[in-house]
Amino acid sequence: MGRPRTIESIREIVIRLARETGWGYGRILSESRKSRLRGVSRSTVKNILKEEGIKPSPKRGSGSWDEFLKAHVDALWQVDFFSKMAWTPTGLRQAFVLGFIHVGIQRVFCSPCRFKSGAKWMVNQAHAFMEQAREAELPMTHLIRDRDGKYVQEYIEVFE
Numbered sequence: 001m002g003r004p005r006t007i008e009s010i011r012e013i014v015i016r017l018a019r020e021t022g023w024g025y026g027r028i029l030s031e032s033r034k035s036r037l038r039g040v041s042r043s044t045v046k047n048i049l050k051e052e053g054i055k056p057s058p059k060r061g062s063g064s065w066d067e068f069l070k071a072h073v074d075a076l077w078q079v080d081f082f083s084k085m086a087w088t089p090t091g092l093r094q095a096f097v098l099g100f101i102h103v104g105i106q107r108v109f110c111s112p113c114r115f116k117s118g119a120k121w122m123v124n125q126a127h128a129f130m131e132q133a134r135e136a137e138l139p140m141t142h143l144i145r146d147r148d149g150k151y152v153q154e155y156i157e158v159f160e
Contacts, residue, residue, distance in 0.1 A: 006044055010037060014048045025049055073104040075141040077133075081122075081150050086113075098125045102138055109133070119152040126158035 010032075017028045025045040032040045049055070069076065079100045086095045096117040100109040109132055111125040133140055143159050145151055 006039065006048065010040060011048050013037065014040070014045055015052055015054070018049055018052075018054045069103065072142050075139040076103040076144070077101065077140050077142065078103060078144045080146065081117075081148050098122070098129070100129050107136075107138070117150060119154060122150060122152060122155045123158060126155050130158065
């Protein structure tokens with residue numbers, strides 16, 4: 001009666017992800033979808049974790065996201081990499097831009113667009129942005145970004 005039990009290999013993957021990473025069921029579900037695991041739903045992950053006695057969300061640090069933002073608003077930045085199709089004399093091409101926004105004052109710095117992105121360009125834009133922020137006397141203690149693969153290690157090291 002009822003639905004068949006989740007196959008053991010999926011159960012093992014979900015349990016391993018929860019124990020080794022500390023992720024909650026939302027993140028585990030997202031990662032399992034990226035891996036194209038079939039037969040995994042939010043309730044499946046939640047039920048597996050519950051059966052194993054694993055809490056469905058990781059233990060969070062003290063304070064909320066809102067409290068973090070308020071505490072760091074004067075030196076908090078967000079960066080995002082985006083592209084846009086643009087007409088050029090040679091036809092339609094993809095232009096790349098890095099956009100930085102200061103969360104507190106909502107000031108935006110955009111890199112000059114370029115038709116070829118790459119590690120060297122990303123690092124140069126990071127240095128150029130840091131110089132602009134220094135000149136504007138805008139401190140930076142935290143930089144929030146997504147997990148785009150274009151953020152190479154050399155780029156990350158500029159901000160460390």
